[in-house]
Amino acid sequence: MLTHYEAPPRFTLEGFVDPAPLTRAIRVVAPPNARSTHALAGSICRSLGAVNDRYTKSSGSTLVLSSAAAKSLADNVTDLYIAAAEDLTRPAIYECIEFAGLIGVNLHLVFSHGQVHTHSDTLNEIGSQHAPFSSLPPPLIQPGESRPDTSPTPEERNPREDMTTLPDDHWMTFRAAYHATLPAPMVEECDAIYLDAYATARTSDARTAEEIAALIGSLWQRLGIADHQRLVTCRAVQAACFRHGLITRIDMHHFTRHVQLNYVNLMTAEQYTMLRQYLHPWRAAAAVLHAHHVSTEQSLALRAHDVTIDGHIPSLDINLLPEARTLLAAQRWHQLITQEADPPLLNGNVNKVRQGIRIVVQELNLPLIPYWRSLTKDKGRSNMGIKVEAYR
Numbered sequence: 001m002l003t004h005y006e007a008p009p010r011f012t013l014e015g016f017v018d019p020a021p022l023t024r025a026i027r028v029v030a031p032p033n034a035r036s037t038h039a040l041a042g043s044i045c046r047s048l049g050a051v052n053d054r055y056t057k058s059s060g061s062t063l064v065l066s067s068a069a070a071k072s073l074a075d076n077v078t079d080l081y082i083a084a085a086e087d088l089t090r091p092a093i094y095e096c097i098e099f100a101g102l103i104g105v106n107l108h109l110v111f112s113h114g115q116v117h118t119h120s121d122t123l124n125e126i127g128s129q130h131a132p133f134s135s136l137p138p139p140l141i142q143p144g145e146s147r148p149d150t151s152p153t154p155e156e157r158n159p160r161e162d163m164t165t166l167p168d169d170h171w172m173t174f175r176a177a178y179h180a181t182l183p184a185p186m187v188e189e190c191d192a193i194y195l196d197a198y199a200t201a202r203t204s205d206a207r208t209a210e211e212i213a214a215l216i217g218s219l220w221q222r223l224g225i226a227d228h229q230r231l232v233t234c235r236a237v238q239a240a241c242f243r244h245g246l247i248t249r250i251d252m253h254h255f256t257r258h259v260q261l262n263y264v265n266l267m268t269a270e271q272y273t274m275l276r277q278y279l280h281p282w283r284a285a286a287a288v289l290h291a292h293h294v295s296t297e298q299s300l301a302l303r304a305h306d307v308t309i310d311g312h313i314p315s316l317d318i319n320l321l322p323e324a325r326t327l328l329a330a331q332r333w334h335q336l337i338t339q340e341a342d343p344p345l346l347n348g349n350v351n352k353v354r355q356g357i358r359i360v361v362q363e364l365n366l367p368l369i370p371y372w373r374s375l376t377k378d379k380g381r382s383n384m385g386i387k388v389e390a391y392r
Contacts, residue, residue: 002097002128004085004109005136006116015140016083016110022139025079026072026105030087032245037065037095040082044068048075065099072103081108081140086115090122097126110136174235178228186228193223194236201240209388212241212248213255217263225266230256241388248388255385257369266367267291272323274364282346283356285331290357291368292318299353302345307332 016027028043037044045068080100082088088096093109100107109119109128116123133141178190197219206215219233234250241248260266267288275284289299294316307313311325311332320328328345335343346353358370 001106002100002109002126003106003131004111004116004123004128005131005133006111007083007113007133009113011113011141013083015142016081018139022137024075024077025081025137026077027081027140028083030082030084030092032087032243033089034087034092035089036092037099039092040096041065041068044072044080048072048077069099069103072105077103077105079106079108081110081136083110085109085111086118088119090119093119093122093126108136110140178232182228190228190232193229193232196223197233197236198240201237202243204240207244207246207388209384209386212237212388213259213384213386214263217259220259220264225260225264245390246388247390248386251385253385257371258384258386260369261371262293265291265293267321267324269321269323271364271366272321272327274366275327275360278360281327281330281334283360284327286346286353287357287360287366287368288320288324288327290370291324292316292320294318296350296353296372299346300344300348300350304332304335304339304343304345307345 013029016029026044026047028040028047031039034040044065048068080096080103082096085093088109096107096109109123110133111118175191175194179187182190200219201215204215206212216234216237219237220230223229223233231252234252234255238248238250272288275287278284286299289302290296298316302313302315306315307328309329309332311320311327311329313320313328331345335345335347354370354372357368360366361368361370
């Protein structure tokens with residue numbers, strides 16, 4: 001039997017990704033533009049308690065579906081619930097019916113609010129019955145009933161309540177992996193990071209590789225730059241981008257370097273203070289500018305008078321700690337004292353400035369990457385470590 005439902009306004013998909021078992025039922029969330037049951041294969045297995053290993057490839061989805069069918073029959077599954085059914089294509093709906101018939105279960109399609117019309121012709125053609133949303137099992141709809149009608153204050157806001165939809169089954173697989181390997185305090189931290197990053201990315205307008213890289217950079221700066229923090233943040237943003245219809249591929253090695261070079265400043269007040277040990281202030285000033293992603297060419301174009309007495313640079317949109325401003329002010333005064341009127345902030349050429357930065361980074365073990373991309377070799381930005389394409 002095929003039954004369809006329409007979710008109420010503001011309903012989230014939390015009940016469809018909750019790891020708590022639902023007796024004799026499979027619950028999944030349809031990914032965008034799902035053209036067949038193969039797109040649901042991994043989700044079906046995870047709903048049945050089988051987490052795919054990391055070596056499983058999408059090309060093996062036929063084998064995955066066969067395994068899911070066998071496990072469903074062994075578990076006496078009676079119902080298959082598919083949320084966000086508007087994301088299924090017409091052929092996918094027919095394949096879902098075929099799969100449900102194969103394992104002998106009732107198929108339930110749950111549409112988001114106002115989205116039933118996307119498949120109204122197909123539903124009429126196959127004789128689907130409409131049922132009230134409240135007739136669904138309580139574990140599926142309970143999360144939506146507990147949501148407040150009024151928006152919370154910033155102090156009361158929970159990341160889950162800010163989402164257009166909750167993370168789909170991708171989170172359950174990824175979450176199971178770090179739950180099995182990390183200590184409890186770190187697991188709780190990863191959960192909070194994932195939900196925060198996912199909520200931020202779902203409401204972001206970032207769509208290009210550069211925009212998504214900048215978004216992840218801002219999240220790293222706020223949520224943490226440790227290995228587990230970086231990885232969890234990236235996976236959450238990738239899941240959110242997929243819900244926006246984008247496939248985002250990230251090479252963590254190259255991408256980490258790209259983000260750190262362009263968006264993240266890891267320098268602390270103590271590390272800026274360490275730079276004071278250099279008698280001549282120019283290397284310290286150059287390192288400060290590099291830490292704030294000011295290119296060498298931009299640094300050399302600055303004049304001493306571009307820096308204010310207290311170390312600010314109004315022409316650059318950078319947020320400087322007091323310890324960093326002190327270093328820039330010192331170089332400003334040095335140039336004004338030793339040079340003619342309106343001298344450059346830094347003397348020398350590109351190679352000299354970069355060598356000076358390398359020296360202080362190495363000697364003080366600073367968290368900076370003394371690396372500069374050659375503009376003549378950057379035609380394709382192949383070393384960004386991120387690639388974004390529309391899902392088709």
